[in-house]
Amino acid sequence: MKTNKSKDKWIQAGYFLFAEVGPKNISIKRLAEIADLPRTNFYYHFKDNDELIDEIIILHMAVAEEYLLVIKDDLKSFLPDLHIISVRYPLGLKFVKQLFLNRGTKKYNDLYNKLNKMPMSVIVPKMLSYYKLDVDYKIAQELWITVLDTWYSRLDVNNMNLEVLCELTDDILKSVFNFSA
DSSP states (O other), rough: OOOOOHHHHHHHHHHHHHHHOOOGGGOOOHHHHHHTTOOHHHHHHHHSSHHHHHHHHHHHHHHHHHHOOOOHHSSSTTTTTTHHHHHTTTHHHHHHHHHHHTSSSSSHHHHHHHHHHTTTHHHHHHHHHHHHOOHHHHHHHHHHHHHHHHHHOOOOOOOOHHHHHHHHHHHHHHHHHHHHO
């Protein structure tokens, strides 16, 4: 199979920029600098930034599928396992944080919601077991979505070590439990 290294470089640079600065701040000039390609080469592969972003989303979906496989294999206990896995995907976490921050755009909101639902069938039972919760599964799913929204709103992408991520998740869940008690 023939690959297009130049196009792949644009997509990789775009993925990085999307994760770091968000979709609204992706400039062809900055992409060209990161990809180490001439700006005019961009238009050989893409008609505009929107077409590039569609390709970036395809790339992230592949990352999300890989993450899901790892979650299915390696998530034994909710914490710390969830974040032992998550810290392997720092750019992916930053990408989803940008989706969260840009949820005002339907495309990004829909993708954010889809990504959050993908591992839910694996994560929610582990969360219920870890916190010894006896609640309806549907309620637990809604709780998890609320926790994720809160988690991404508080996630510091410059400090994503295992201890910080676990503490953030645990603090949010304990706050929710105290509020609902």
